[in-house]
Amino acid sequence: MVCACRQSQQKKFTTSVHLFRSALSGVARGASPSARPPVLHPARGPAFMMAAMPQPQVDRENIASTYQLIRPHIRRTPVIEVEGADFGLNGVQLVHKLELLQHSGSFKARGAFANLLMREIPAAGVVAASGGNHGAAVAFAAMKLKRPARIFVPQVASPTKLERIRVVHAYDQVETLLGQGTVGLELESQCPQLDTLLVAVGGGGLIGGIAAWYGSRIKIVGVEPEAAPTLTRARQAGRPVDAEAGGIAADSLAPKRVGEMMFPISQAHVQSVLLVSDDAIVEAQRALWKVLRTVAEPGGAAAFAALLSRRYQAQPKERVGVLVCGGNTAAVDFQR
Numbered sequence: 206m207v208c209a210c211r212q213s214q215q216k217k218f219t220t221s222v223h224l225f226r227s228a229l230s231g232v233a234r235g236a237s238p239s240a241r242p243p244v245l246h247p248a249r250g251p252a253f254m255m256a257a258m259p260q261p262q263v264d265r266e267n268i269a270s271t272y273q274l275i276r277p278h279i280r281r282t283p284v285i286e287v288e289g290a291d292f293g294l295n296g297v298q299l300v301h302k303l304e305l306l307q308h309s310g311s312f313k314a315r316g317a318f319a320n321l322l323m324r325e326i327p328a329a330g331v332v333a334a335s336g337g338n339h340g341a342a343v344a345f346a347a348m349k350l351k352r353p354a355r356i357f358v359p360q361v362a363s364p365t366k367l368e369r370i371r372v373v374h375a376y377d378q379v380e381t382l383l384g385q386g387t388v389g390l391e392l393e394s395q396c397p398q399l400d401t402l403l404v405a406v407g408g409g410g411l412i413g414g415i416a417a418w419y420g421s422r423i424k425i426v427g428v429e430p431e432a433a434p435t436l437t438r439a440r441q442a443g444r445p446v447d448a449e450a451g452g453i454a455a456d457s458l459a460p461k462r463v464g465e466m467m468f469p470i471s472q473a474h475v476q477s478v479l480l481v482s483d484d485a486i487v488e489a490q491r492a493l494w495k496v497l498r499t500v501a502e503p504g505g506a507a508a509f510a511a512l513l514s515r516r517y518q519a520q521p522k523e524r525v526g527v528l529v530c531g532g533n534t535a536a537v538d539f540q541r
Contacts, residue, residue: 263379263417263470268386275318275384278349282306284395289525291496292513296521299512300396301497304388305505305532311457312388312411312530313342316375319384321346330354337456338504338531339375376410377464386414392526399423402526403508403517406436406478407458411530413467416474427471427478428511430486430503433459436478439468453483457504457531481507485514490536493529505531 261267282304289297308314317339321331330353333343340356347354375381388411392402401424404412416425427436432452439445445468450459463471486503489510493499501509509527511517519525 261379261383263382263386263414263466265418265420268383268390268414268418271319271323271380271383272387272390274322275315275387278308278318278322278346279315279387280307281391284392285497286396287497289519292492294512294519297512297519298522298524300399300524300526301499301509302388302392302395302526302528303499304528304530305499305501309338309341309345310531310533311338311342311502311505312385312528313338313375314345315387316378316381316384316410316414317342317346318350319387320378320380321350321352323380323383326352328353332357333375335375338533341533376408376413376460377466378410379466381410382414382417382466382470384414385411386418388528389415389418392528393419396524396526398524399526400524401426401517401519402528403428403511404528405429405454405458405504405507405530406463407433407454407504408460409436409463409467409471411528412436412475413464413470415528416467416470419474421474424476425474426511426517427475428508428516429478429480430454430458430507431480431482434480435460435463436471436475437480439463440472440478444468453486454503454507457502458507479511479516481510481514481516485510485516489513494536499529500532500534500537501529502531502534502536505529505534 282302283306285301285303287299287301289295289299304312331343331347332355333340334357344354344356403426404415406412406427406429412427419425429435429437430452433450433455435448438448439462445462445465447461450461452459486507489506490501490503492513493501493506493509509529512519512525512527
């Protein structure tokens with residue numbers, strides 16, 4: 206085990222980063238998270254650990270109340286309306302929701318604050334398992350709320366310790382879904398006339414929360430990398446199942462499977478799921494930079510890749526929302 210721990214002398218919190226080699230035991234695949242506490246599992250994504258409290262439902266009312274709770278701690282990220290012709294998409298009205306400008310560089314900060322504010326936090330603080338955006342978001346939220354935090358780049362946890370802690374999933378957890386659902390609430394207030402919204406899918410917390418907010422009032426389309434088709438495989442099987450996990454966006458869009466909680470929401474309110482190639486994602490990154498001077502990570506550009514590659518065929522005068530959900534990338538080098 207390699208451990209790097211930094212303690213601030215000015216603030217009363219600690220953030221630690223741990224690297225592990227072994228695989229982590231978890232909830233049996235296919236088991237309902239409501240039947241027992243979820244367990245930290247690399248095949249099902251990053252997680253929090255904290256004390257359990259009664260869970261609300263993932264619906265519009267609770268998303269709205271969650272937004273009021275987390276609003277003082279998050280950014281109301283901007284939207285930019287663009288003529289599709291700027292990207293060679295004639296006749297289409299584009300609305301980009303720039304969630305890459307959120308604290309810590311992605312939408313994950315919303316779910317992180319929701320978890321820390323809605324759940325009872327023990328004195329030992331919180332633990333997040335993530336090698337990417339989730340870990341960065343939890344570290345940021347914990348710092349702002351002055352809570353101890355440890356960030357694990359996972360893969361093992363002692364069964365004895367797991368018996369004494371509550372594990373809260375990064376995407377398969379009610380509070381996380383509610384937090385991510387506030388993206389939909391915010392976007393609807395900023396652009397109430399959307400026809401369609403394209404959303405990248407990894408574990409499904411983002412699209413699950415957004416779909417719970419919008420219901421079927423607009424067309425919601427999921428977008429996944431061809432190399433990580435988690436929701437596609439789940440829809441084919443009729444339940445969450447293990448899928449391939451690779452590709453250029455693997456650090457943000459490649460868990461082994463989608464969450465159990467988001468799946469029925471997606472079945473009810475996500476119209477379709479499209480697959481895009483790594484090349485299409487890279488081209489979308491380039492186009493966002495060339496036209497909007499926006500630097501998106503691969504996962505953050507995946508939704509736009511579906512439109513730019515014509516995997517999603519927009520109708521004339523259709524108002525299409527594109528969620529640019531993350532910007533944590535080293536693509537820009539200011540040393541050159």
